[in-house]
Amino acid sequence: xxxxxxxxxxxxxxxxxxxxxxxxxxxxxxxxxDRATEAQHAKGKLTARERIELLLDAGSFQEVEQLRRHRATxxxxxxxxxxxxxxxxxxxxxxxxxxxxxAHDFRIFGGALxxxxxxxxxxxxxxxxxxxxPLVSLNDGAGARIQEGVSALAGYGGIFQRNTRxxxxxxxxxVMLGPxxxxxxxxxxxxxxxxxxxxxSQMFITGPDVVKAVTGEEITQNGLGGADxxxxxxxxxxxxxxxxxxxxxxxxxxxxxLPQNNxxxxxxxxxxxxxxxxxDVLLDLVPADGNRPYDMAxxxxxxxxxxxxxxxxxxxxxxxxxxxxxxxxxxxxxxANQPQSLAGVLDIEASEKAARFVQMCDAFNIPIVTFLDVxxxxxxxxxxxGGIIRHGAKLLYAYCNATVPRISLILRKAYGGAYxxxxxxxxxxxxxxxxxxxxxxxxxxxxxxxxxxxRQIADAEDPEAMRQKMVKEYKSELMHPxxxxxxxxxxxxxxxAETREVLIKSLAMLQSKHADLPSxxxxxxxx
Numbered sequence: 001x002x003x004x005x006x007x008x009x010x011x012x013x014x015x016x017x018x019x020x021x022x023x024x025x026x027x028x029x030x031x032x033x034d035r036a037t038e039a040q041h042a043k044g045k046l047t048a049r050e051r052i053e054l055l056l057d058a059g060s061f062q063e064v065e066q067l068r069r070h071r072a073t074x075x076x077x078x079x080x081x082x083x084x085x086x087x088x089x090x091x092x093x094x095x096x097x098x099x100x101x102x103a104h105d106f107r108i109f110g111g112a113l114x115x116x117x118x119x120x121x122x123x124x125x126x127x128x129x130x131x132x133x134p135l136v137s138l139n140d141g142a143g144a145r146i147q148e149g150v151s152a153l154a155g156y157g158g159i160f161q162r163n164t165r166x167x168x169x170x171x172x173x174x175v176m177l178g179p180x181x182x183x184x185x186x187x188x189x190x191x192x193x194x195x196x197x198x199x200x201s202q203m204f205i206t207g208p209d210v211v212k213a214v215t216g217e218e219i220t221q222n223g224l225g226g227a228d229x230x231x232x233x234x235x236x237x238x239x240x241x242x243x244x245x246x247x248x249x250x251x252x253x254x255x256x257x258l259p260q261n262n263x264x265x266x267x268x269x270x271x272x273x274x275x276x277x278x279x280d281v282l283l284d285l286v287p288a289d290g291n292r293p294y295d296m297a298x299x300x301x302x303x304x305x306x307x308x309x310x311x312x313x314x315x316x317x318x319x320x321x322x323x324x325x326x327x328x329x330x331x332x333x334x335x336a337n338q339p340q341s342l343a344g345v346l347d348i349e350a351s352e353k354a355a356r357f358v359q360m361c362d363a364f365n366i367p368i369v370t371f372l373d374v375x376x377x378x379x380x381x382x383x384x385x386g387g388i389i390r391h392g393a394k395l396l397y398a399y400c401n402a403t404v405p406r407i408s409l410i411l412r413k414a415y416g417g418a419y420x421x422x423x424x425x426x427x428x429x430x431x432x433x434x435x436x437x438x439x440x441x442x443x444x445x446x447x448x449x450x451x452x453x454x455r456q457i458a459d460a461e462d463p464e465a466m467r468q469k470m471v472k473e474y475k476s477e478l479m480h481p482x483x484x485x486x487x488x489x490x491x492x493x494x495x496x497a498e499t500r501e502v503l504i505k506s507l508a509m510l511q512s513k514h515a516d517l518p519s520x521x522x523x524x525x526x527x
Contacts, residue, residue, distance in 0.1 A: 118155020
């Protein structure tokens with residue numbers, strides 16, 4: 001029996017009623033029992049309220065429907081009706097800006113979703129959409145509440161529908177802090193960013209037992225759907241961390257770089273890094289020899305404010321970098337080939353990774369800066385049979401559809417279709433710059449010479465000497481650093497040391513850019 005049940009001695013005056021309210025609130029705040037809290041901590045996990053305290057500014061959380069309880073009967077449910085029904089919902093602030101949040105309380109029904117639980121989540125999602133503020137879900141639940149049957153499944157449907165309606169309208173961030181199995185995994189997959197914690201969070205559609213029963217394969221929960229698996233192999237997870245405290249701190253950092261909604265610009269920060277700071281070290285970071293690798297991450301560090309950036313999907317599709325950073329205090333999205341991995345080629349996973357990132361930046365008014373050093377698409381039977389055409393077209397579509405300011409910079413190689421896809425001027429980049437080390441061409445000089453001068457090389461007394469001569473001729477005619485600039489395909493060839501200043505001035509000019517897409521319900525992007 002709870003204090004809400006009718007009982008003798010019910011308070012009759014206002015003071016008694018208020019005292020009763022405080023007692024009820026204390027009961028709701030405490031949770032089911034100290035034993036349940038200790039069990040949560042023993043797993044290396046925080047409670048739902050402890051997580052909310054880490055996420056939001058101190059004292060800013062305003063809870064909604066704290067006293068909600070389920071109305072289900074049968075299977076013993078009627079005897080167990082805890083306050084909150086296993087999910088805490090409300091809003092608060094992160095660095096002074098409103099953020100909505102819901103957090104599963106694993107101590108209550110294992111965080112499983114029932115009808116009342118789902119209705120609370122629906123309500124807070126509707127409030128976030130109406131208020132135009134980000135939504136963060138702190139996920140730690142055992143899936144649908146089996147005792148409530150199909151009503152629980154319908155609750156998930158309502159969440160998915162709202163995830164989709166909010167997509168591109170408000171930032172949605174899913175933080176995985178425990179198990180997430182079956183249909184429940186689709187809500188995080190519909191959101192903009194997924195965070196996971198190693199060892200304690202897992203995501204999968206069918207668990208290890210089902211996998212073993214169907215395929216005979218034996219695998220652990222972490223081996224099947226742990227943080228490292230989704231961060232490195234599947235690409236489901238954008239960020240993975242060793243502990244909850246670090247994870248939630250990084251969620252706050254990400255929120256500081258995102259706008260409240262699609263009608264606002266990202267928050268600008270005061271920068272102490274001089275806008276006209278030269279980057280002479282760039283001349284040594286990037287070798288002129290196109291066959292020598294280098295770390296594009298160091299190039300980005302040298303150009304952005306204070307060398308600080310947040311890389312998205314850092315461990316998945318490493319041949320391309322997607323990152324949020326600031327230039328003179330303005331948030332930008334950076335897409336860059338990484339010559340240290342697969343020579344920076346585009347493949348299926350890199351195309352998908354960059355396409356989703358470009359779409360996110362465009363949805364939330366974040367200008368896009370693209371650094372090119374790309375030798376082409378990755379050749380191979382697996383890539384062709386895996387649909388590299390279809391997946392590469394996703395990146396092409398994302399860039400062509402983006403209306404935010406777009407600036408591309410060609411550092412070295414920019415070959416073939418990959419050059420076009422990586423936000424070339426011909427697909428709508430507002431400004432295109434190149435370093436004097438650029439090589440823009442249909443293909444590398446060696447391959448081009450072998451095709452164009454095949455007969456001359458075959459008929460020569462010394463075929464290898466002739467081939468080298470033709471390669472040199474092709475380079476001097478069609479691949480010199482100013483060929484594209486002479487034809488207006490590059491707006492300027494710049495000194496690498498001036499890159500930061502040029503980008504900042506260009507972004508300032510493009511700040512008021514306005515572009516309209518054709519009137520349509522929506523496009524039909526390649527899938």
